[in-house]
Amino acid sequence: MKQLLKNGFIIALISLFLMSCNDDDGYSLGKYWITTGTVNLTDDYFYVTTDSGDDLWPSASNVSSKNLEDGMRVFVNYTILGDVTDGSYDYYVKINSLTEILTKPIFNFTEETTEEVKDSIGNDAVSITDTWFTDDYLNVQFEYGGGSRVHYINLVKDTEDLETEDGAIILELKHNKNDDPYNYLQWSVASFDISELQVPGQTSVDVFVRALDKAGEYQYNKVLTYEYLVKTPVSKSFKTEDISGLVK
Structure with missing residues (x-):
């Protein structure tokens, strides 16, 4: 290997x-x-x-x-x-x-985004278990069911559902399991470049992170502060027997 x-x-x-x-x-x-x-x-x-x-x-x-x-x-x-x-x-x-580690930019849904593209991004269940920042990356630790096929993971910003009532930018973890049967609980981490959220003249922005669960309800639902200038590392260590998955 x-x-x-x-x-x-x-x-x-x-x-x-x-x-x-x-x-x-x-x-x-x-x-x-x-x-x-x-x-x-x-x-x-x-x-x-x-x-x-x-x-x-x-x-x-x-x-x-x-x-x-x-x-x-x-x-x-x-x-x-x-x-x-x-x-x-x-x-x-x-x-x-x-x-x-899987590294991606934010995927933006706009008025021009077709339903076919949105369907390909997916609305399958995924569970966020932790998040943290490193420089301009929002790192997301997540779980999902599968074991046989490639799954698609993206962090989406939707211009039609852009902010919460308090002005936090909504970022939703999207999952397409590609009809993979739930054989095993899979675990992974992805790093998303969120530097596009930086606003000139500001030093930080609040983001609201969420994902759909098996019941079709939003879970995690946390407000995080993305700071442009102050980069505070967060200690993360993992039990390696939990690290698995096939995502892109």
């Missing part, structure tokens, strides 16, 4: 292991960790900044930098080898694998 999946979605269960922190030293040497992060390319190599804000310098790696792109969103599986003492990075690590 390739260490880096280049086609923009998670292809299979990532069978890696996440170990809990050691209360004494903050981490355990030799243990495997997995979290979300962003690739940073240097002139001749790369490092990864996790969503918790840690810079990981790969003293050893199973992944070649030639397969990477600057700014790529990834699941990173790594082993901590030690602290970096000069302040340039946070940890020396071994990169065991990188898996590209």
